[in-house]
Amino acid sequence: MALIVQKFGGTSVGTTERIEAVADKIAGFRDRGEDIVVVVSAMSGETNRLVALAQAINDNPPPREMDVLLSTGEQVTIALLCMALQKRGYPARSFTGSQVRILTDQAHTKARIREIDDARIRSELAAGRVVVVAGFQGVDDNGNITTLGRGGSDTTAVALAAALKAEECQIYTDVKGVYTTDPRVVKDASLLQTITFEEMLELASLGAKVLQIRSVEFAGKYRVPLRVLSSFEEGSGTLITMEEESDMEDPAITGIAFARDEAKITVSGVPDVPGVAYQVIGPVSDAGIEVDVIVQNVSADGTTDITFTVKRGDSRQTREILERVATEIGARKVSVDDKIAKVSIVGVGMRSHAGIASKMFKTLADENINIQVITTSEIKISIVIDEKYMELAVRALHAAFELGDPDYQPQGDADD
Amino acid sequence: MALIVQKFGGTSVGTTERIEAVADKIAGFRDRGEDIVVVVSAMSGETNRLVALAQAINDNPPPREMDVLLSTGEQVTIALLCMALQKRGYPARSFTGSQVRILTDQAHTKARIREIDDARIRSELAAGRVVVVAGFQGVDDNGNITTLGRGGSDTTAVALAAALKAEECQIYTDVKGVYTTDPRVVKDASLLQTITFEEMLELASLGAKVLQIRSVEFAGKYRVPLRVLSSFEEGSGTLITMEEESDMEDPAITGIAFARDEAKITVSGVPDVPGVAYQVIGPVSDAGIEVDVIVQNVSADGTTDITFTVKRGDSRQTREILERVATEIGARKVSVDDKIAKVSIVGVGMRSHAGIASKMFKTLADENINIQVITTSEIKISIVIDEKYMELAVRALHAAFELGDPDYQPQGDADD
Numbered sequence: 001m002a003l004i005v006q007k008f009g010g011t012s013v014g015t016t017e018r019i020e021a022v023a024d025k026i027a028g029f030r031d032r033g034e035d036i037v038v039v040v041s042a043m044s045g046e047t048n049r050l051v052a053l054a055q056a057i058n059d060n061p062p063p064r065e066m067d068v069l070l071s072t073g074e075q076v077t078i079a080l081l082c083m084a085l086q087k088r089g090y091p092a093r094s095f096t097g098s099q100v101r102i103l104t105d106q107a108h109t110k111a112r113i114r115e116i117d118d119a120r121i122r123s124e125l126a127a128g129r130v131v132v133v134a135g136f137q138g139v140d141d142n143g144n145i146t147t148l149g150r151g152g153s154d155t156t157a158v159a160l161a162a163a164l165k166a167e168e169c170q171i172y173t174d175v176k177g178v179y180t181t182d183p184r185v186v187k188d189a190s191l192l193q194t195i196t197f198e199e200m201l202e203l204a205s206l207g208a209k210v211l212q213i214r215s216v217e218f219a220g221k222y223r224v225p226l227r228v229l230s231s232f233e234e235g236s237g238t239l240i241t242m243e244e245e246s247d248m249e250d251p252a253i254t255g256i257a258f259a260r261d262e263a264k265i266t267v268s269g270v271p272d273v274p275g276v277a278y279q280v281i282g283p284v285s286d287a288g289i290e291v292d293v294i295v296q297n298v299s300a301d302g303t304t305d306i307t308f309t310v311k312r313g314d315s316r317q318t319r320e321i322l323e324r325v326a327t328e329i330g331a332r333k334v335s336v337d338d339k340i341a342k343v344s345i346v347g348v349g350m351r352s353h354a355g356i357a358s359k360m361f362k363t364l365a366d367e368n369i370n371i372q373v374i375t376t377s378e379i380k381i382s383i384v385i386d387e388k389y390m391e392l393a394v395r396a397l398h399a400a401f402e403l404g405d406p407d408y409q410p411q412g413d414a415d416d
Numbered sequence: 417m418a419l420i421v422q423k424f425g426g427t428s429v430g431t432t433e434r435i436e437a438v439a440d441k442i443a444g445f446r447d448r449g450e451d452i453v454v455v456v457s458a459m460s461g462e463t464n465r466l467v468a469l470a471q472a473i474n475d476n477p478p479p480r481e482m483d484v485l486l487s488t489g490e491q492v493t494i495a496l497l498c499m500a501l502q503k504r505g506y507p508a509r510s511f512t513g514s515q516v517r518i519l520t521d522q523a524h525t526k527a528r529i530r531e532i533d534d535a536r537i538r539s540e541l542a543a544g545r546v547v548v549v550a551g552f553q554g555v556d557d558n559g560n561i562t563t564l565g566r567g568g569s570d571t572t573a574v575a576l577a578a579a580l581k582a583e584e585c586q587i588y589t590d591v592k593g594v595y596t597t598d599p600r601v602v603k604d605a606s607l608l609q610t611i612t613f614e615e616m617l618e619l620a621s622l623g624a625k626v627l628q629i630r631s632v633e634f635a636g637k638y639r640v641p642l643r644v645l646s647s648f649e650e651g652s653g654t655l656i657t658m659e660e661e662s663d664m665e666d667p668a669i670t671g672i673a674f675a676r677d678e679a680k681i682t683v684s685g686v687p688d689v690p691g692v693a694y695q696v697i698g699p700v701s702d703a704g705i706e707v708d709v710i711v712q713n714v715s716a717d718g719t720t721d722i723t724f725t726v727k728r729g730d731s732r733q734t735r736e737i738l739e740r741v742a743t744e745i746g747a748r749k750v751s752v753d754d755k756i757a758k759v760s761i762v763g764v765g766m767r768s769h770a771g772i773a774s775k776m777f778k779t780l781a782d783e784n785i786n787i788q789v790i791t792t793s794e795i796k797i798s799i800v801i802d803e804k805y806m807e808l809a810v811r812a813l814h815a816a817f818e819l820g821d822p823d824y825q826p827q828g829d830a831d832d
Contacts (some may be wrong), residue, residue: 016472050492056432058499065502068510069495072488076466079485083474086481094484098514099559120559143515143536 042073151212177238269332458489479524567628593654685748
């Protein structure tokens, strides 16, 4: 009998009806003889309700108590799911993070898992029970309740799968899996059957918000096969695998990601001396602003230009900081462009296939799209372009790299 | 520094504003140098919300999971109260039943406390913190969450006070304390400064619903001084003491209780043979019907009459059971009277003061009230009368035993 860890997020358990549907799904796996450990989030809306209660009392609530408060959300779900399973005749037991013993460090609201005691879960499985575990939470050495921060339930699921050496960790979401690009932009985007961890990491960080990055890293590190699939629709979803597919005929590109919520900042005429990049980026990071793409081109006349992107909402504050910095270091100018988009092609095949970059650039040139910034990594090429060309660029690249779903049938809309 | 355990029920913590008011009250005690352990219930309405979620999924939810679910209610309150205290600059830490380690038996939904580990609480108090404990919940030997059943938070408070040898256990409620009788019936009812445990037990079981009987028994057993007082109004409430007051001038009667939600059942012409009381009462108890007052008079003609009271809602089912029983044992008749009330006078002074019963009966005779049934215990005399005379009887007795508040000033009502 295979052991499978399944994680259902807040939307999948958002109502008692949906919890019953999850119970039906789990029952199906039990009927096929699988051992099941389920990880659940708080019912959607519940965490917001709890945060609002806290905020009404204390706008800077102590983190230890915040964890005591928020951890009740998942605790409600585990109890309800067990009730639904038992009604169907499937023995089940719920466990909080503390009861499993998911030991974490003491960093309240953003704790990291240190160790999982698998003894209790194994004995429950051996007794034929479905084990339902509260995601997002753990306990520190002193018995204090901790929470894992955003996307923590995914991390709980992956960590349990690693500790239990599960055959697979299945993350149920509201999408069918990982696509070659956003189907809202490219109609014939294909559902990927497999993707490597590295590709998934690049796609996740570039805006494919299917999985929390942290859980993907964690799964990669512990070699846990991770599958993303839909709570609401049938299908086997996308398996995130350790190994690059060996088939040489595979397309070199796996997917295309894009983001349009960034702003591009350029500091021009920066004296090209050691440490200057730090002088520019340092004060921005210190202000808590997240910096994404950074490029610095080779120096020409003893000065250089440094360009980077930040979230659009941070662009004004970034400009203010940099205008001060520019004066201090004697840079010529700070310019900000809010009307940009970032488009990235991702694929492990890039390593072995030459000509990917030039094919990308030619495709954009054919569409008359000017490239403002280019950065590359081992398995990714990102470009910054004028925002208004973003969808055109994504569609053109999707077609050029032949990522389209061969089975795609255009469907007549109601207003056709 | 004295250690005080304070318990605030669901109404007292029913909104974030009320939680803030509770924090203010606790802050006052801290300012006077007391060490404080607080026990709280779920915010009012929360338990009902959780029960409704469970019922939507499973109308017979497994008790273990019900406890996991319901225990989240108090967990929310402890976190919020600590947030309110910390905002006011009073260090505070919350603890679930499991974290304190309130060890119980394994009887889910109605567990009994076995042992309390006071080490963690003592070290938090020594560090100058207010300790906030979730009421109503504990943990069994295997780490399963348990709950203590109705009124469990009072029991938690008393048990903590006993374990910590607290100077006093204060139960905050929505009344100012224990009165000589219901002030809605007798306008000049007096607030009692003290009452003995025995009297409180008799009054509680007779309908003075200030405290859960179980917590009073528990407090009596462990000699924990218990004080009932208002969350919302100033005042020192009523202290429930071990010892009867030694002042000989004390009134013999402490209070008058009454109940009008019962029905009187009489089985007449029962053959007066050994075991017949069991044959009558046994089947009623077996059906889960709670039997209150039971009287059987001496036998005259080889038959006897057995009278008892049950909750009014159970009277039809009781009659059906007894009509079967009557045929079996050859009793003459089963009669049911729904229009009755029970009035009881309670006081430890009764033991040493003769003539209490005759004074009671004379008072009722003077008002032309017929007594249907009389039962007595060491410190209580209960009578059953026609329901329509209940208020008259309570007022007459209250006056006859001089229980009125000497400071009472009749106030003109709007419609006077």
